[in-house]
Amino acid sequence: MLRYLPASALLIDAALMAVVGLVAIVGRRELDVFASSAQVEDQLVVAGPLMIVGWIVTIALLGGYHRDVFGAGTDEYRRVLDASLLAAGFTGVACYLARFDLSRGFFLLAYGFGVPALILGRMALRRALHSARRRGLLRHRVLIAGSRSHIDEVARVLGREPWLGYEVIGALTPEYDLSEETATGVPVVGNANEATTLAKAYNADSIFFAGGAVGSSSQFRQAVWDLEHESIQVVIAPSVTDISNERIKIRPVGGLPLMHIEPPTWLDASRWGKRTFDLLGSSALILAFTPLFVAASLRVKLHDRGPVFFRQTRVGKDGQNFSCLKFRTMVIDAEVRLAQLREESGHDSGLFKLKDDPRITGPGKWLRRFSIDELPQLFNVLRGDMSLVGPRPPLPSEVETYDDDASRRLHVRPGMTGLWQVSGRSDLSWNEAIRLDLYYVDNWSMLQDVSILTKTLSAVVSSRGAY
CATH class of the missing domain: 3.40.50.720 (NAD(P)-binding Rossmann-like Domain)
Known part of the structure; x- marks a missing residue:
């Protein structure tokens, strides 16, 4: 079945190009932004099939249908994007040399909508492929x-x-x-x-x-x-x-392929770009979620008249302690009952998580299910204790058990979300959570932060691993 992947991608690309072509014709006629003596409908008979064929051939020549590009990495998307831009350039040059009066509006709409459509089509194909593989198919x-x-x-x-x-x-x-x-x-x-x-x-x-x-x-x-x-x-x-492809360079020397590995990038995560992103992002989110803050505060307060917020000491960048904010989701004496629950569950190290924790209140279950309890940490981000994306903020007792490897998590600010959040949250084992945090620290990039924030929304909506 794997040998049919290139053919499937080609059919999807061709179908999307045809649909985008029709949209471009209708859009050009309805918007009438560009004045032209050419009739788009007449041009379609000649230009449409040639553009689609040329576009597909260009993608094929750049390896966009090679079997190795499907399933993982960004190479597939890069090849489709490069081929699309090249095809657009060829189309423009060919029309100029042949003195073919191709509508500018049609040209801009076709490629303007076509390039994103092809990328989204490849994403959908990859999503379907991953889903099939998780079910044991196409392996x-x-x-x-x-x-x-x-x-x-x-x-x-x-x-x-x-x-x-x-x-x-x-x-x-x-x-x-x-x-x-x-x-x-x-x-x-x-x-x-x-x-x-x-x-x-x-x-x-x-x-x-x-x-x-x-x-x-x-x-x-x-x-x-x-x-x-x-x-x-x-x-x-x-x-x-656990090294990202951005840090790996293959350079052949005398027929010997040498793998060069760049240093870890955690220093870049401490610079002004990420901090500016955190300040702007947290400020915007606080304003957007103000009604939710009010509703959650009222629900927690009216339930048992206890404090709205729960403050807990956590360890931040370079081992500095800070007060981490959350909406209170447990009974008032939750910390007192913690030792008893640890003993009953046999838990003696790492972060304590119990799936059916009896200390969680009624409103707390709702707040935890959609991670609303963590929204007050936006104020931690605003004042510089945390980042929007980073390793999970550990307890001082956890840090005391860290070995040299785990201590590398403290090189960067802890985050409201991270790889651990989009990879299973509380369903992860302690060792797997540490591995993901170390991967993030060593391979930080702004694009990875944006990707994690996007995936967090899906993880929160599905409530995967949240308890």
Whole structure:
């Protein structure tokens, strides 16, 4: 089924181009912004099919229908955008050289609406692909070659991202390793030096070569040669994880592809650009949510006449404590009853979260379900204690248990939302939450912040992991 993805993308692109062409004709006629002697309807017979064909051919030439671009990364969108701009340029130049009187209004509307439409179409196709893969469909059958520790490392990464569509069917280990399976339970199906034979025998779609897979570059080159006539993808999986593609540069030197890794970007997250974004964003949101602030305050106050806000000491950037604001969602003596609940649940470290916490009030359940209880933290953002996006603000007791790795979370301001928020929230394990926070710290970018804020809305509306 995977081989039909390029054809599906082509059909979607062609359909969208046709629809946008009709919209451009109607828009040009109704708006009548550009005066022209040309009749758009007559031009469609000649210009319309040529524009669509030329547009599709340009996308194809730039690799927009290559099977490898589907499913992950921004390369697919970049190729579609570059090809669309190139096609628009070619169309303009061709009409000028041929002295073809193409309506300017039609041209601007066609490409002005067409480019966003194609990007949205690809997004919809990717969303459908991810949904199918999460249900176990349209998956790549993968063999991983290497030492057991490296195989497990790659398998864990592929396993925690099911939307990538990789199904690990077996491991290929060095000859001296006689184990039947790896520590994570991946079955060993043969030796790494038999990779090409076993890949065909197990109908694998891809082979991942991890650390310890081959003894020399010539052995790996031979494996690539053996598979050149097979529809089996060869992938090198280096021992590098949790690094964004913006920090990785591949530079061939004398036929040797060297991977250059840029330093972590957490210093950039402390500069004026992010702070300005936080100030403007928090101010706008406070004004927008003023009616919600009033409604939530009244509901909390009228329930038990207790305080509206809950203040808790949290640890911010560089280990500085601050008072984190929330709408109160628990009974007044919640902190007193905490020790008893910890003992009953057997929880002794990390953030304490109980799915059916008896301390939560009636209004508190509603506030937590849609994360309304966290809105007062906008004032924390305004005064510089927090950021709109960042690691979750930890308790001082949590920080005391941090090792050197976890302490890197304190390099940046904690956030109202973050990767942990859009990746499962309270459903995440402690180790997974730490991993996501460290990824954010090491790979910060403004575009990532905007993406997280967009995804937060979906996570809040679905109430995924909120309790």
